[in-house]
Amino acid sequence: MARFGLGARKFSWTGPSCVEASAGHRQRQVICLNMCPRPTEKQCRHSSVFKLRCNAATHPQHNFNIDQFEEIGIEVTKKLRAFYWFCRPHTIIGTILGITSVSLLPMKSLDDLSVTVLLGFLEALASAVCMNIYVVGLNQLFDIEIDKVNKPTLPLASGEFSVTTGVSLVGAFLVMSISIGIRSKSAPLMCALLVSFLLGSAYSIDLPLLRWKRHPFLAASCILVVRAILVQLAFFTHMQQHVLKRPFAPTRSVVFATLFMCCFSAVIALFKDIPDVDGDRDFGIQSLSVRLGQQKVYRLCINMLMTAYTAAILVGASSPNLYQKITTVFGHGLLAFVLWHRARQFDIANKTCITPFYMFIWKLFYAEYLVIPFM
Structure with missing residues (x-):
């Protein structure tokens, strides 16, 4: 038992004590408060102090490192951001708007809307988006060196994603797309997916008779x-x-959409190479922008779009339905004016303006799909 004094009072301690050697070879007893004996179950029941110590002994606390959680959160955010750019979101938006707009064209009234129709639409949309990611991902896998010059911020070119990660993502989305198509048992949907797979692969894969992106006509044909x-x-x-169970009967709207988008897709195919002239020239990609020059291709694209809008206005003006006539003429007239105004301010010599203008063309592409259902 250890005894020690404080003034006139003396205290005693019946617990264990530690012995320390002092500098003067004298020994002093030090109370080891941290070495209290483990409380028994009986003591836990009768002493509130021991109850607290009992809980601490029987329920150990785990101290989580907050810094580690923050690091994990930052890393996950980076990977998600890299995946976002890997998917080339402007193409995904175009796919979603295009399929949504076209899917509305066969419907004659609100009575056609049902759960079955919704599921059929979602099957088509999900499989198309997965195939879209396959196509753009495959192109990045075979364009890593070119993208280091043209698009150095893309995840494969910047090193945020490894080649193994890129291959895994491309393979996974291809399998998902084809699986959804097979499950749907829709011949038109499977046809669209298989043709997209074949053309997307031929466009990018660097093998004999493939790598069609090297040739302007073949590259534009794939996109068109x-x-x-x-x-x-x-x-x-x-x-x-497949979904509405009606015989195939193309409507005026779908015929117009097909013809108009042929022109618009050709413009996208041509304009997308304007910002990439440096890398394409270095790696032997003979795009039309490399062959003719950026200025000529730019003027060709603007003229094609203005011609398409003029034709759309004439088609709208000939519509027997007054509501469709007003919507089509006003909508395409507005889009044509916006294009003309933006083109006047565009300077092809300023490289920082080229990519934003290319994205502006994609926005016109999106807007067209908002007008088509009203034709």
Whole structure:
């Protein structure tokens, strides 16, 4: 038992004590408060102090490192941001708007809306988005060195994603797309997915007779077939025949959409190479912008779009329905004016303006799909 004094009072301690050697070879007893004996169950029941110590002994606390959680959160955010850019979101938005707009064309009234129709639409949309990610991801896998010059912020070019990660993502989304198509049992949908797969692969894969992006006509044809023909006709047929169970009967709107988007898709195919001239020239990609120059291709694109808008206004003016006539003429007239105004301010010599203008063309592409259902 250890005894020690404080003034006139003396205290005693019946617990264990520690012995320390002092500098003068004298020993002094130090109370080891942290070495209290483990309380028994009986003591826990009769002493509130021991109850607290009992809880501490039987329920150990885990101290989590907040810094580690923050680091994990930052890393996850970076990966999600990299995945977002890996998917090329402007193309995903175009796919979603295009399929949504075209899927409305076979419907004659609100009575056509049902759970079955919604599920059929979601099958088409999900499979198309997955195939879209496959196509743009595959292109990035084979364009890593080019993108280090043209688009150094893309995840594969910047090193945020490894090649293994890119291959895994591309393979996973291809499997998901085809699986959804097979499960749907829709012939038009499967046709659209398979053609997109074949053309997207031929466009990017660097093998003999492939890598069609090297040739302006073949590159434009790939984009035109997918964006203009498949999105319009295949998904329209999927909704009309497979989902609504009606015979194929193309409407005025879907015919117009197909023809108009042929022109618009060609413009996108041509304009997308204008910002990439430096990298394409260095790696032997003979795009039209490399062959003719950026200025000529730019003027060609603007003229094609203005011609398409003029034709759309004339088609709208010939519509027997007054509501459709007003919507089509006003909508395309407004889009044509916005394009003309923006083109006047554009300077092809200023490289910082080229990519924003290219994204502006995509916004016109989105806007067109908002007008098509009203035709």
